[in-house]
Amino acid sequence: MRRLTGVVGVAAGLALLLSSCGDGKSSGGSGDAGSKSEVIGIAADPLEYINPLNDNGTAGIGVSMAIFAPLVTTDPETGKLQNVMADSVTPDQNSQTWTIKLKPGNTFQNGQALTAKDYVDSWNLTAEGSNGWKNNGFFSKVEGYDAMNPPAPDGATPKPTSVKALSGLKQVDNLTFTVKLKVPFSQFGLTLQYYGLAPLPEEVRKNPDAYKRKPIGNGPYKLAADWNAGDDLKLTKWDGYKGPTIPQADQITYRFIPNADTAYNEFLAGNLDFVDVPSTKVKSFKTDAPDQWVTSVSSGANYLVIPAWDARFKNPKLRYAISAAIDRKAFADLVGLSEPAKGLIAPDIAGYRDDACKYCDFDAAKAKQLLQEAGGFSGVLNINYNTTSATGQIYAEAIGNMLRQNLGVQVKYTGKQGSEITELADTRKLDGLRFSGWGHDYPSIEDYLTPMFKSNGDANFAGYANPALDALLAKGDAEPDPDKAIAVYQQAEDIALEDLPLIPLYTKSNAYLHSAKIAPRVSKYVGVSALWATFK
Amino acid sequence: MLRRVLAAVPIGVIVTLGVFALVFAMPGDPLRELAGDKPIPAAVLAAKRAQYHLDDPFIVQYLLSMKDILTGHFGTTFAGADIADQLRLRIPVTLKLASMGLVFQWIAGLLFGLYAGFRRNGTVDRMLLLATLVVLAVPGLVLYFTGQYLLGVELKWLPVSGIRDGWPLSYLLPAVCIGITGFAGLARLTRTSIVDTANADFVKTARAKGLGEQRILWRHVLPNALLPVVTLMGIDLAGIFGGAVLAESIFNLPGLGQFMFQAIKLKEGGVVVLLSTLAFLMFIVINLIVDVVYGAIDPRVRNV
Numbered sequence A: 001m002r003r004l005t006g007v008v009g010v011a012a013g014l015a016l017l018l019s020s021c022g023d024g025k026s027s028g029g030s031g032d033a034g035s036k037s038e039v040i041g042i043a044a045d046p047l048e049y050i051n052p053l054n055d056n057g058t059a060g061i062g063v064s065m066a067i068f069a070p071l072v073t074t075d076p077e078t079g080k081l082q083n084v085m086a087d088s089v090t091p092d093q094n095s096q097t098w099t100i101k102l103k104p105g106n107t108f109q110n111g112q113a114l115t116a117k118d119y120v121d122s123w124n125l126t127a128e129g130s131n132g133w134k135n136n137g138f139f140s141k142v143e144g145y146d147a148m149n150p151p152a153p154d155g156a157t158p159k160p161t162s163v164k165a166l167s168g169l170k171q172v173d174n175l176t177f178t179v180k181l182k183v184p185f186s187q188f189g190l191t192l193q194y195y196g197l198a199p200l201p202e203e204v205r206k207n208p209d210a211y212k213r214k215p216i217g218n219g220p221y222k223l224a225a226d227w228n229a230g231d232d233l234k235l236t237k238w239d240g241y242k243g244p245t246i247p248q249a250d251q252i253t254y255r256f257i258p259n260a261d262t263a264y265n266e267f268l269a270g271n272l273d274f275v276d277v278p279s280t281k282v283k284s285f286k287t288d289a290p291d292q293w294v295t296s297v298s299s300g301a302n303y304l305v306i307p308a309w310d311a312r313f314k315n316p317k318l319r320y321a322i323s324a325a326i327d328r329k330a331f332a333d334l335v336g337l338s339e340p341a342k343g344l345i346a347p348d349i350a351g352y353r354d355d356a357c358k359y360c361d362f363d364a365a366k367a368k369q370l371l372q373e374a375g376g377f378s379g380v381l382n383i384n385y386n387t388t389s390a391t392g393q394i395y396a397e398a399i400g401n402m403l404r405q406n407l408g409v410q411v412k413y414t415g416k417q418g419s420e421i422t423e424l425a426d427t428r429k430l431d432g433l434r435f436s437g438w439g440h441d442y443p444s445i446e447d448y449l450t451p452m453f454k455s456n457g458d459a460n461f462a463g464y465a466n467p468a469l470d471a472l473l474a475k476g477d478a479e480p481d482p483d484k485a486i487a488v489y490q491q492a493e494d495i496a497l498e499d500l501p502l503i504p505l506y507t508k509s510n511a512y513l514h515s516a517k518i519a520p521r522v523s524k525y526v527g528v529s530a531l532w533a534t535f536k
Numbered sequence B: 001m002l003r004r005v006l007a008a009v010p011i012g013v014i015v016t017l018g019v020f021a022l023v024f025a026m027p028g029d030p031l032r033e034l035a036g037d038k039p040i041p042a043a044v045l046a047a048k049r050a051q052y053h054l055d056d057p058f059i060v061q062y063l064l065s066m067k068d069i070l071t072g073h074f075g076t077t078f079a080g081a082d083i084a085d086q087l088r089l090r091i092p093v094t095l096k097l098a099s100m101g102l103v104f105q106w107i108a109g110l111l112f113g114l115y116a117g118f119r120r121n122g123t124v125d126r127m128l129l130l131a132t133l134v135v136l137a138v139p140g141l142v143l144y145f146t147g148q149y150l151l152g153v154e155l156k157w158l159p160v161s162g163i164r165d166g167w168p169l170s171y172l173l174p175a176v177c178i179g180i181t182g183f184a185g186l187a188r189l190t191r192t193s194i195v196d197t198a199n200a201d202f203v204k205t206a207r208a209k210g211l212g213e214q215r216i217l218w219r220h221v222l223p224n225a226l227l228p229v230v231t232l233m234g235i236d237l238a239g240i241f242g243g244a245v246l247a248e249s250i251f252n253l254p255g256l257g258q259f260m261f262q263a264i265k266l267k268e269g270g271v272v273v274l275l276s277t278l279a280f281l282m283f284i285v286i287n288l289i290v291d292v293v294y295g296a297i298d299p300r301v302r303n304v
Helices: A004-017 A060-065 A116-127 A133-143 A202-206 A260-268 A316-324 A329-336 A364-375 A392-407 A418-427 A448-452 A468-477 A482-499 B001-027 B030-035 B043-050 B058-071 B083-118 B124-136 B140-154 B169-198 B199-206 B213-250 B256-265 B271-295
Strands: A035-041 A072-076 A081-083 A086-091 A099-101 A169-173 A177-181 A222-223 A233-237 A250-257 A273-275 A293-295 A301-305 A336-338 A382-384 A411-416 A434-436 A500-510 A513-514 A518-523 A527-536
Touching: A035 A060, A035 A260, A035 A527, A060 A222, A060 A233, A060 A250, A060 A527, A099 A116, A116 A133, A116 A169, A116 A202, A116 A301, A133 B043, A169 A500, A233 A329, A260 A273, A260 B140, A316 A364, A316 A482, A316 A500, A316 B058, A329 A392, A329 A500, A364 A392, A382 A392, A392 A411, A392 A434, A411 A418, A418 B030, A434 A448, A434 A500, A434 B140, A448 A468, A448 A482, A448 B169, A513 A518, A513 A527, B001 B058, B001 B271, B030 B043, B058 B271, B083 B124, B083 B169, B083 B213, B083 B256, B124 B169, B140 B169, B140 B213, B169 B213, B199 B213, B213 B256, B213 B271, B256 B271
Parallel strands: A035 A250, A035 A273, A382 A411, A382 A434
Antiparallel strands: A072 A081, A086 A099, A099 A177, A169 A177, A222 A233, A233 A250, A273 A513, A293 A513, A301 A434, A301 A500, A336 A500, A518 A527
C-alpha cells in the first residue's frame, strides 16, 4: 500500500502547497450595526472597467448610478423631470437646438470643478468612432456626427477622418453649452437622464485606460478600496455630491455572481441585501422569501416578430390571424409576473392606452376565419428561439402549440444563439417568427416607436417600413408641447398596430428580494432601486 | 523524454489550430453577442473589428493569436478584461479546486473500490453498486445545486459561492461535489480490476507455490490490479479541467473553467486557444507523470 499512499500524498501535498498562496479576502458581511451598509448582488459577469460612456449594459450602468450623476433625472414621486447637474435644459422653438446650463459649485471626486467643457469633451470622445465606445450611437442625432463617423456600407471599414469634434456641440461659457441636433427632437430633454452621458474629468479623458478600475465620478459614491479583477466593488459615500436625492447608505458593496440561481441562493443564505429574482424562480420567490420581496410595475414589452422579408407573411389578415390565435392570458401566466399586452408600449409610459390593440384579443374562431380570408399559410411555420435563454424553448413551444391548435398550421422550432438570430434578421435571412423585447432607455412612448418601427430603426427587428409612420414620428419629434407630441406619437402607434409587424405578447414586471434591513425604493416611474433604499 | 516533449509540438499545433477553427466556425458574431439586443453603431463595430483583427482571414487570426501566446502579450478580452490579470486570478483558483476535487475523488474511488474488491458481494460492495448507479444517473447540475442549497443555504455550514472565505472553506463544497460525481468510475474499475487479478492464473500459481496471503496481496495482486487504475486516474487529472467548468459556474469560482465558458459564449477564439494550450500543456505533463508512476508500480514498463 506504500506506493499507493505516495500518489495520494503527492496530490494532497500539492493542494496544501497551493493553499499557502491564500486568497487574502475577508468576508464583506453587512458591516457595523451603526453604519448603514448594504450588499447588492448583481447576477452578471464581473465588470472589467467602469466608464459609463463606454457601457450600455444593466450592470455597468447600474454601478455608474452610484458613482456618477446625470444632468437630469425622473422624480420617482411625480414622474416629472428634475434637474441634477443641470440648472436648466431649454429647447429652442422647434426643439432642434438645446441649451444646457449647469449648476455652479459641482466638482468631480478628484476636486476638479465640473464645467461645460467636461461634457463637451467627454461627449466628443465618445462620438469618435475609432475609440469604439459603446454609447457612440447616442450622438448620431447630433449635428456633425456623420462627418466624425463617415457612413460606410455594411462590412466595409469606414474611412479614417481627422474630425475630432461634433459641430453641433458648443461651449458657450464655463457652465453653459448647446447641442444642435440634425433634426428637431422634442424628447431630447428626457434622454439627458441617461447615465451613459456622464462627464469624465480631464485626467481621465487624457488616458481613460489608466482609470478603468479607479473611476472618478461626480455622483454620491466613490471607490472605498482598490478594486482588482475578481474583487467585489466597495463604495463609500462622497461628501461632495449635492444632488436632489441623496441615497441613505454609507457603504455599498456590489457583488457580481454570474449564475443568477446562485445569486438567489446567496440571498437566501443571508449574504446579500438585494438581488433580482431570476426567471427560474418567478413561481417560488414569494414563498422562498416571505415579506422580503418587491415587484416593479413594468420592465418593458415583449413581442413576436413577423419577418417583413418573407412573402408568406405579407397579407395583413394572416398577421391578424396569428395575433388572434394567441391566448395572451395563458401565455402571460406561463411567463409569470406578466400581463397580456394591449398595445406596443409598456403600461408605465405616458401615452399608454389600454385599448390600443384591436387584434390582441384571443378568439380562435375569428383567427381561423382571418386565416381563411388571407388564403391560408403555405409551408411550415418556423419559430426561432434563443438557446442561451433558459425559457426560450418553453415559450416557443407554447406559442407554437396555440398556432397549431387554433390555426391548424404546421409548426417547427429552431434554437439558435441570440446573436445568430439577430444577425440573420439583420441580413434578412431569418426564416419564420422570433421573440423580441424592448425596455426603454428613457421613459417616452417615442423610445418604443422610433427604434422598433421607424424605417431602419436601431431595433427594427421586423425590417418594417411605412413612410406614413415615419412622417408622424418626425412630426411628434418637432412638437415642443409634450401632450400634443404624445397624441401624434399615438397616431404612429395606431399605424403600427394596423400593420402589425410585431405582435404584442405580454408586459412583464420584475421581482426583487431584499433583506429585512432595507426597503428598496419602488416607483411607478423609475422602477425598483436598491441604491436609494430606505434603512430600517 | 525529450523526444516525447518534441513530439508534442506538432500535436500542439494541430490541436490549437483545430480548436481555433471550431471557434471560428461557430455561428453568430462575437461583438453582437457582447452587445445583446442593443444596436451597435457602424463606427464602433468597425473599430472593435479592427482592434481584434476580426476581419482578417482565419489563418492570419490564428497566427496572431499564437504570436500573442508565445510572446506573452495576451491583450484584453472583447469585454475589456486584461487577460494576463485574469490568468493570475484564475489559475490558482482552478488548481486549488481541481486538486482538492481529485483528492476527494481518488480517496473515495480507491477506498471503496479496494474494499469492495476484496470483500466482494459484501454489504459495502452492494452499497457501492447502488451508490455509483445513483451518481451516474443524477445530473451534476442537480447534485451541485442540491449541495449548495442544503449545506450553504439551509444548514449554513459552508459558503454558498465565491472565494471570499479562502482556501479550504470556499473550495470544500464544490470539490466534494466534483469528488462525488467523479468517484464512481474509479471505484468500479478498481473493484473489477482487483477481482480479475485475484482470479488470475499467476495469483493461483503464487498461491500453489505456498506464498503467504499477505505477500500475494501486496506483491502480486495490487501492483497488477492498479495499472489500469493509474491510467484512469491520469485521465481524470487531465479531464478535471472540463469538470471544473460546471462547478466554477454554479459556485461562482473565478477559475479557468468559468473563463473558458465565457470565452466560448462570446466566440472569443484567442482566449479559447490560449486556455486550450494551457490544458494541452497540462495534459502532456500529466501523461509524463503517469508514465513515471507506471514505471514505479510495474518495472516491466520502465524501459519501454
